[in-house]
Amino acid sequence: MxxxxxxxxxxxxxxxxxxxxxxxxxxxxxxxxxxxxxxxxxxxxxxxxxxxxxxxxxxxxxxxxxxxxxxxxxxxxxxxxxxxxxxxxxxxxxxxxxxxxxxxxxxxxxxxxxxxxxxxxxxxxxxxxxxxxxxxxxxxxxxxxxxxxxxxxVELEASLMQTRLQALSAQLNPHFLFNALNSVSELVHRNPAAADRMLVSLGQLLRASLDRSSVQQVPLREELALLERYVDLEKMRLGDRLHMHWEIDRSLLSVPVPRLLLQPLVENAIHHAIAPRLQPGRVVVGVRRSGDELVLEVHDDGQADPAQPGNGHGIGLANTRARLRALYGENHAFELTRTAGDDGTVARVRLPLRALELAA
Structure with a gap:
């Protein structure tokens, strides 16, 4: 004064x-x-x-x-x-x-x-x-x-947006836990030893997830590490029916991305394109740079049509759309489409690299 x-x-x-x-x-x-x-x-x-x-x-x-x-x-x-x-x-x-x-x-x-x-x-x-x-x-x-x-x-709007983001993030953990426990329950009677291993892995995965639950963005390498733990859980349940492929531009590993962005997309691909069928299926996770954008893709070779209602696209994808809108407004793209030749579905997220680099 x-x-x-x-x-x-x-x-x-x-x-x-x-x-x-x-x-x-x-x-x-x-x-x-x-x-x-x-x-x-x-x-x-x-x-x-x-x-x-x-x-x-x-x-x-x-x-x-x-x-x-x-x-x-x-x-x-x-x-x-x-x-x-x-x-x-x-x-x-x-x-x-x-x-x-x-x-x-x-x-x-x-x-x-x-x-x-x-x-x-x-x-x-x-x-x-x-x-x-x-x-x-x-x-x-x-x-x-x-x-x-x-x-x-402006401060009130930022506070309300932060509160909304925290609420959206809080929805992810119970949803994630619910689906993971469902995966464990499928093995409890059929393969108790595998179910026991899944519970141990699930505990480690949830600990890693909850440690950063208040953070909206993490480096890409942390997001991929968490995703790999989740994929390991699903491989215990699905065995050889799940084939994962990683196409990651390693020069982008330090770029911040929304926490738990890829996990709901991979979960959606596994649960709706791979799990319902008996023959092996493939999920490809790709991260690349396209001009001034960061492109993240999850591609499966299943036959589920994402455009049809009742196909199970619930809180995970809705939450992802809401979080991206809250974080980037109109300055992003999220597409869920059939691939050419009707050989699967691609979930594609485009984020502005400049905004991501400034947030680093």
Missing amino acids: FRRKSLLWWTVFAGWTLFGVVLSVETLTLRNAAAPGTGLEIGHALRTGLASAWLWVPLTVGLLALVQRFPIGRDRIALPVLLHAMAVLAIILLRALAVYALNRWIGWYAELPEFSLVLTASVAKNFLIGWLIVGVAHAFLYYERSNQRERHA
């Missing part, structure tokens, strides 16, 4: 000093042009001009403080207007008293007139300036309040 007050005083002082210099030069020029023989001294002109200007410094700060404390608004008009009017009248009187008391040293008048004449001159010179300062003070006050409301709106 002290720094702001100090800055205010210095700003007001600098402004009135500049005004005083301009006024002095203007007075000197006009006097000498009107009466060339009089030879008004520049020292006298500067002394009177700067003295008049500097008298305004404390008065201006006082008016600014009064406006800050009692601004004119839609809900308060009468009292602030009355207070500002009284302040302007007090300024007129104070400046008249100051001129009357300091004239012998400053020299505004060659011969000091009666106080009534000095007061009349003060009314003519200072009434408009006083109200002008009140108006400028209100303009700055309303501008500052407008900026504060805008900042608060």
